[in-house]
Amino acid sequence: MSKLAQLITARSKQIIVLWLLLLIATSLLSMREGANFTDSLSLPKSESQVASDLLKSEHSPDGLGSLQVVYASKDNSPLKPKDLKRIISAIKKLPFVDSISSPFAPGSQSMSADGKIAFSTINMRDLTLSTKGEKIQKIIDRANAKNHSKVQIEFMGANNQSGGDSGSHTSEIIAVLVSLLILLITFGSLTAALIPIIVAVSALLIASNLISLTSNLFSIATFAPVLSTLISLGVGIDYALFIVSRFRQSLRESHSVEESIMISLKTSGRAVIFAGLIVCLSILGLFLVGIDFLHGVAIATSISVLVTMCAAVTLLPALLMHVGVHINRFSIPKRTNKLKIAKKDDSKWQRWAGLIQRHPVKWATASSILLILFFIPATTMHLGTADAGNNPANSTSRKAYDLMSKGFGDGFAGPLILVASIPAGADTGVLSRLYEKLVQDADIAQVAP
Template identity: 30%
Template sequence: MNKLSNNAEGDGVTPLGPNASIWERLGSFAFRRRRTVLAAWVVVLVGTLAAVGSIGSSSESSFESPDSDSLAGFEILKENFGAGGSFISGSIVFEAEQGVGAAVVQVEMSALFDEVGAIEEVTLTSPYSPIGEQRGLVSPDGSIAYASIDFDENTDELRASEIGRDIETLVDQIDIDGVSIKIGGAALAEFEPPESELIGLAFAVVILILAFGSVLAMGLPIGVALFGVGIGVGTITLLTNVMSIPDFATTLGAMIGLGVGIDYALFIVTRYREGTRDGMSPHDATVRAIDTAGRAVLFAGLTVVISLLGMFVMQLAFINGLATGAAVTVAITMVASVTLLPALIGFAGERVEVTRWRGLIMAGFVAVALLAVGLGFAPLAAVFVVMAIATLVMSFFITGLREVVPPRAEKPLRETWAYRWSRFVQHHSWPMAIGVTVLLLVMSIPVLSLRLGFGDESTFAEDTTTRQAYELLAEGFGAGSNGPLLVVAELDDPSQLGAAQNLVATLNDADGVARALGPIPSENEQAFQIFVVPETGPQDEATSALVRELRDTVIPGAVELSGLDVKVTGAVASSIDFSDYLGARLPVFFLAVLTLSFLLLMMVFRSVLVPLKAVIMNLLSIGAAYGIVIAVFQWGWGVELLGTGSGPIEPFLPMMLFAIVFGLSMDYEVFLLSRVREEYDKTGDPVTSVADGLAATARVITAAAAIMVVVFGSFVLEDARVIKMFGLGLATAIFLDATLVRMLLVPATMELLGEKNWWLPKWLDRLLPALNVEGGHDEGAIAGEEPEPERELVDA
């Protein structure tokens, strides 16, 4: 084989034959035209970031569900009450020792309310106004009061957060003895840019160096992931201007992009290094890596994208936005893995295998610096950056720092711990299979108590003004005051107001209602609204039960003869409708994803039992991960350690976790079982082929899973409760999949089934299309190579 010159495009490259696959041509092109490819990616990255800086972003979380009672109620509010139809709101809560009615308090707070109310997008209802008195915005003992803040329907979450900072500035200017002021409402809470991904990057540096034994090989996956995440997050930000995407979608995109970006690049770089160690030139090893591991990456990535976009069947703008954001990041990272990565490999060439002591030491300092920034110790990080630079400078004077680190000795395959472990598991296959299955089922028990819903402000950290405002409102007005219900209806005749007054009396007598205030007619006298304060908080199960009871029994009985079409709406009712809508459709989505998984794996492995086992194991690992999330965030086991509170599980989280983990576990499944099948095809031995396949893939699967677990797990340090849930859920699912499933269940069950693993009826074999995600070279694919027999399986 000819060797490639590392400083000239196209020099010394073995030409491709006429039968080369499109993947081989892609790898060869990116390698040969590496400067062009790198420049193109840099232009795209810079252009995306420039567009973000120029255009900016918008963000919206509208939890309306189609044809729901709450949505119809919001329409009535929009048409007749203006800003009352906004999906986001907030409050200014204050407590005065001398009483909120004291002259000095009323003067100062009224001036504050006038300034806030003058903000263009804001409609403020003061407790001192006639409407405020009607709505009971002053506590019975007169010590606590609040002003409600509504936004017009075009105000997005980012703008609401900016308004929250403006209000905070105004509040800081008020200094009244005995008065405490808190800004309430999630919409007005401060949004902190995520830094947890730096913690994940720090550990990724260490894990990759341990796995590869090479600093340069470590840098390639991280570089690709950073490009993918930068462009992906920028694209999500731009998309917020044209579709409904919640503000945490960018954080979720960064989390997923980092995980899959490093994961995918790790597989390809591993395959590249195998090629160079077998005597191939850097060009030919790259071509082979893209034609094998690159295909597997595209297969796994497209599976994640398809399953995420499958959430469009829910027909909800909020879900569409989340799915689009995650899918865009995965797609961009996937494309970077098969185009940008081979270009970077072209620059590195054979130096991938060379690590000098200075590079190793500098990488260690950089990892510690990243960890320090992620944990909020930026000044300390600067010290380690200086130490890294000092190491580089000293290397020009200290010869030892420039010396090459001795390469790690590679053991024969059957002397590795992974081979011995597989044989141990296979010798105890029944106890292992039963024990692991029972353990995963026990971990899944909390799923039986799953309750979908949105956490309220009580889940915020105790030191936030949002949490303190929530508790102050609960103290003065009861827990339900943090999420009042709105009962609204249109009037066909002014005489119907009498029926509305009777409805208020009925609502006040209803179980679970603390008080009902109104009716408050609209200015056009064509509608009215009633404020209903539940006895329980917004996220309590009793509040959900109250909403259903009001709709099904209390209200129909009170207005039966009046002709009023009454709707129960408001943020709490809307979130309940949204949760019910998603909950009813989750089984259909799960069935669709599992069916897709089964069919794809059956086409890849030409087997019935292998994909069936994969589907069952996927359910077990995800079910156990759900169980951990529910035990922590719903049951409250150790939730205080994460700086949040217990509550229901966000209704979109099970769906998103399922779609993402499904694709990632498919990656590991294909990577491991393809090697097992490759060994089986060579030897015909269903026993040793399992151990050989596990031994060949254990290191890279372990490294990839460890990086994913750390990257995802680091996001539990973020402020947003939903991001904490995603981080814990994804980290747990990947950990269980890579340990209990891949290292225990797979070898145990494959030992038990033996040759039946690869059974496929002949009639089904003829019907199924062949899905070749392994590659393999046809004759003449690379000129001068001996032709290899074409295989059907993924060779990652």
């Protein structure tokens, strides 16, 4: 680490420029090559995967080709055929739409009992992951253009519950703002708080670009970038916090800026590298789980952590080299520690550490009991599959889900589908008996044959 510290103190400007060039280069490459994330979340040998494979083998080879349009009366009166005719006709004329059902067709079960809520199922052809979002948006635009004020229309995908909604970066923005606030309280200085944020966000942008490029080589799930982003922000700010804290402490002990960077990298820098590599190895352990779509998650997250770790031990010290003794600028009154040697007895954290060291067994026992108490709720955890009911309240898919539940009952928008493979000459009476038993089950609201 001594040689790395010497290189950084001697070439700090060049290191900052290299990171800036890396950000520009990866951004340009990412824009040119694009991303190819996948929605395919297969679970080999699981019951749900076997059922899905059976459906695909007997019906459409592509499970992405359906979308539901939900209609609701705005004036609380029953829907009429003329209210939906223009919408259905307009959607049907789109070249990639294979068919669209009408709630008013004979034998249709897609109209609520009061006639105020209904839905149509759209089947699409020639659909791929790269064109799916664009085509769904065309359907939404066409339907909205032909709609009138009496009918509310919402959309929900049969296999992609987002229904064309685009993701936002709200969670990442909130995470950055909360982190900035915590760092500001911890350091008592805006400058000291901003530096870890700048390093973490820079590493995050580069990692995101690299993940987008990697998605063209490996199968990476659409949710992987969000997961890797939040992990990257967390470890990035954490790693930077270690090094900045050690840097400020060395300055308070009257070391020069160069010496402080040297000390920071030889102590906190080593810990950051060790922690980063351990995190990467742990995440890559997802390859051993045997679930294919988790491989891409492991790759994406490892890239984020690796880039963040490298930024913490190179870009961060280079920035500190230029900030130097001004690390405590823009301080919060009565919150910051000025650059002076602090007496050991003045440190609250040191007194706390001393208290624990004097009674290690008692504190270890108390903390173990506390951790066990925190673990107890996990023993009653109920796991389930997310559907459109988990989407943001203002999304069209969530509104469609709520309308379907209101009109047809809870669970209608997220049904459990039973699939049976019937060999030639097999007795189908067993399915009839199963149907009768399911109908009699008090916990089942409705069974559709």
